[in-house]
Amino acid sequence: MAPQKTAKKSAAGKAPAAQTFIIDYSGPANDKIFDAAAYEKFLIDHIKVEGKTGQLGDDIKLSRDTPGQLTVTANIPFSKRTLKYLTKKFLKKNLMREWLRVVATSKNTYSLRFFNVAFDEAADDQE
Numbered sequence: 001m002a003p004q005k006t007a008k009k010s011a012a013g014k015a016p017a018a019q020t021f022i023i024d025y026s027g028p029a030n031d032k033i034f035d036a037a038a039y040e041k042f043l044i045d046h047i048k049v050e051g052k053t054g055q056l057g058d059d060i061k062l063s064r065d066t067p068g069q070l071t072v073t074a075n076i077p078f079s080k081r082t083l084k085y086l087t088k089k090f091l092k093k094n095l096m097r098e099w100l101r102v103v104a105t106s107k108n109t110y111s112l113r114f115f116n117v118a119f120d121e122a123a124d125d126q127e
Contacts, residue, residue, distance in 0.1 A: 019074045021083055024111040026068025028100055034112070035094075040070060042090045043083075049076065084110060 028034035040062055049059050056062075059076045072083060084102050087110065091097040098115075105111045 019078055020108060021072045021074070021078075021080055022109045023070045023072070023083060023087065024068060024105070024109060025070065027114060028096070028112050029068050033096065034100075036064060036070070038094075039087075039090055040064065042093075043070075043072070043086055046086050046089070047082070080104075080108065080110075087112070 025034050025036065025039070029036055043062060044056060045054050047053065047056060047060060049055055049057065059074065060078065061073045063071050063073070065071055072078075084104075087102050088097065091100055091102075091112075100112050101115060103111050103113050
């Protein structure tokens, strides 16, 4: 006789846990080259919810709780990679992509950092 398989309990009755992502832009903001309000508006205008942009509703919330950080809280499935893509798009649109890069510093955190120009200059001096 073949062993009987038991059905696993599904989590259909539970509400999905909210995902929280943090984008740290304190370095460029302290140097006054990064406009946080424009970045927040750009994300609101470009994040898609159910295939539509600009209609976040209660599904996705953006907040600037601490200076130099933007917190994105999503109650629906949302990719961290989407935030990186939109951040790079914002930097390119505002001609800052040549000086800033987006780095993942932890599982739920991105940080905007300057390229290491001193290292590039040292390499040019050696040639």
